[in-house]
Amino acid sequence: MRVTVFGIGYVGLVQGAVLAEVGHDVVCVDVVAGKVEQLKQGISPIYEPGLENLVKENYKAGRLNFTTDVAEAVRHGDVQFIAVGTPPDEDGSADLKYVLAVAESIARNMERDQIIIDKSTVPVGTADKVALHVASVLAERGRADLTFDVVSNPEFLKEGSAVADCMRPDRIVIGTSSKVSEDVVRELYAPFNRNHEKIIVMDVRSAELTKYAANCMLATKISFMNEMANMAERLGADIEMVRQGIGSDPRIGYHFIYAGAGYGGSCFPKDVQALIQAAEGIGFDATLLKAVEIRNDHQKRMLFDKISAHFFGELAGKTFALWGLSFKPNTDDMREAPSRVLMEALWEAGARVQAFDPEAMEEARRIYADRHELSLCNTKEAALEGADALIIVTEWQLFKAPDFEFIKSQMRAPVIFDGRNLFDPVRMSKKGIRYYSIGR
Ligand SMILES: NC(=O)C1=CN([C@@H]2O[C@H](COP(=O)(O)OP(=O)(O)OC[C@H]3O[C@@H](n4cnc5c(N)ncnc54)[C@H](O)[C@@H]3O)[C@@H](O)[C@H]2O)C=CC1
Numbered sequence: 001m002r003v004t005v006f007g008i009g010y011v012g013l014v015q016g017a018v019l020a021e022v023g024h025d026v027v028c029v030d031v032v033a034g035k036v037e038q039l040k041q042g043i044s045p046i047y048e049p050g051l052e053n054l055v056k057e058n059y060k061a062g063r064l065n066f067t068t069d070v071a072e073a074v075r076h077g078d079v080q081f082i083a084v085g086t087p088p089d090e091d092g093s094a095d096l097k098y099v100l101a102v103a104e105s106i107a108r109n110m111e112r113d114q115i116i117i118d119k120s121t122v123p124v125g126t127a128d129k130v131a132l133h134v135a136s137v138l139a140e141r142g143r144a145d146l147t148f149d150v151v152s153n154p155e156f157l158k159e160g161s162a163v164a165d166c167m168r169p170d171r172i173v174i175g176t177s178s179k180v181s182e183d184v185v186r187e188l189y190a191p192f193n194r195n196h197e198k199i200i201v202m203d204v205r206s207a208e209l210t211k212y213a214a215n216c217m218l219a220t221k222i223s224f225m226n227e228m229a230n231m232a233e234r235l236g237a238d239i240e241m242v243r244q245g246i247g248s249d250p251r252i253g254y255h256f257i258y259a260g261a262g263y264g265g266s267c268f269p270k271d272v273q274a275l276i277q278a279a280e281g282i283g284f285d286a287t288l289l290k291a292v293e294i295r296n297d298h299q300k301r302m303l304f305d306k307i308s309a310h311f312f313g314e315l316a317g318k319t320f321a322l323w324g325l326s327f328k329p330n331t332d333d334m335r336e337a338p339s340r341v342l343m344e345a346l347w348e349a350g351a352r353v354q355a356f357d358p359e360a361m362e363e364a365r366r367i368y369a370d371r372h373e374l375s376l377c378n379t380k381e382a383a384l385e386g387a388d389a390l391i392i393v394t395e396w397q398l399f400k401a402p403d404f405e406f407i408k409s410q411m412r413a414p415v416i417f418d419g420r421n422l423f424d425p426v427r428m429s430k431k432g433i434r435y436y437s438i439g440r
């Protein structure tokens with residue numbers, strides 16, 4: 001099938017590459033010419049395991065192409081994917097300007113009937129808005145004879161395993177009431193639906209809400225565990241034991257119940273906020289979601305509070321080694337990362353940070369180009385030199401079995417603040433390391 005994807009980001013690029021990999025003929029279009037140029041040279045603008053090779057090979061094979069030429073892109077596709085950002089507006093609601101800009105581009109350039117597939121995370125009712133917009137532009141062009149359908153097809157990939165998630169999705173949600181569109185989208189995804197039935201067809205609004213419900217449920221699990229962690233600390237219990245104790249109940253499960261330094265990333269914070277705002281718009285008070293968000297904001301401050309308490313509030317002039325900048329392992333993404341809240345609080349208190357991350361160094365350099373209180377170190381070992389304490393915010397594999405004697409030899413004092421509960425507190429104490437973690 002001939003596929004056009006608007007938006008060359010985590011979702012658009014990965015989905016485009018994966019669709020090309022199974023044989024579709026894909027054109028990805030973006031407004032940023034630099035991304036298109038980079039991709040044509042075989043360089044991925046984002047870090048995702050397996051992505052660069054997939055892109056290179058499919059580009060070479062001629063199944064995957066990149067352009068900024070909107071007219072050419074629209075002409076190419078039998079289906080048009082919208083995979084652009086939906087960042088929070090000032091009040092936290094989802095800003096639809098990029099989605100509507102794509103709708104405009106499609107409507108201005110389409111010359112035959114089209115199926116528009118929305119993959120961006122959008123509030124309930126957006127497909128209707130897109131349809132209205134497209135219809136009005138077509139009428140203005142005197143092309144009301146062209147027909148189109150807007151299908152909701154939310155994406156559930158996780159950063160850091162985006163390629164694998166798209167190659168082997170656990171479900172494919174198709175929101176449409178048109179049998180014709182359903183059949184086309186089913187055909188598009190048939191290669192991913194061979195092992196067992198993964199396609200769930202529903203009405204558009206339910207599909208739009210399914211995406212928010214999924215992310216908000218996951219964020220709720222995390223905030224719940226972080227709440228338990230706070231209580232565990234004050235009650236003399238260990239959240240890691242509690243986690244295992246409850247995870248063994250199949251109704252609860254082991255996934256997504258790790259207490260930590262708070263959830264970050266481009267989606268949970270924004271989607272929880274957007275659903276709270278959407279609820280407000282219909283006169284409903286989403287009290288549970290508000291609590292989820294408040295818990296997370298507190299959680300992101302928790303490591304700083306522990307550090308501050310340890311040093312009796314005297315952080316000015318101190319140097320901290322920081323391992324992990326990305327919001328989770330296996331990505332270079334620092335959007336809403338707990339590391340940012342922590343570093344900014346440390347700088348505010350007059351401290352310096354020596355940081356290392358396996359993939360997010362360039363991103364940190366870009367975001368904090370003017371922060372002289374941040375040194376970006378080439379190795380995790382270099383970050384330790386002369387530090388008053390080590391802080392771990394992201395659970396990269398590389399950080400899980402360090403040489404503790406070396407750590408002790410490099411720092412002014414053997415203190416570790418661990419936002420991801422990587423080590424055993426008893427073992428740390430035996431090694432003579434003052435060890436702070438979450439909920440223990
Ligand atoms: N990042 C993730 O893990 C996931 C994101 N989502 C959702 O997917 C959507 C996209 O997210 P990301 O891929 O992370 O965003 P992103 O910010 O990485 O990429 C969006 C791309 O769209 C481009 N763009 C903006 N306006 C455009 C236009 N008019 N025409 C063509 N391209 C345009 C931007 O230049 C950018 O390259 C969001 O709604 C997000 O909530 C859903 C599931 C997972």
Ligand SMILES: O=C(O)[C@H]1O[C@H](OP(=O)(O)OP(=O)(O)OC[C@H]2O[C@@H](n3ccc(=O)[nH]c3=O)[C@H](O)[C@@H]2O)[C@H](O)[C@@H](O)[C@@H]1O
Nearest residue numbers: 155156157158159256257258260262263264265267327328
């Ligand atoms: O809509 C989206 O963008 C995506 O959002 C999340 O994916 P992602 O944000 O990439 O990463 P997650 O693995 O969900 O982690 C999010 C945050 O939660 C934190 N987390 C995760 C799990 C856990 O047990 N505890 C915990 O604190 C992570 O450290 C991270 O900061 C969802 O998992 C995806 O299904 C969804 O498609």
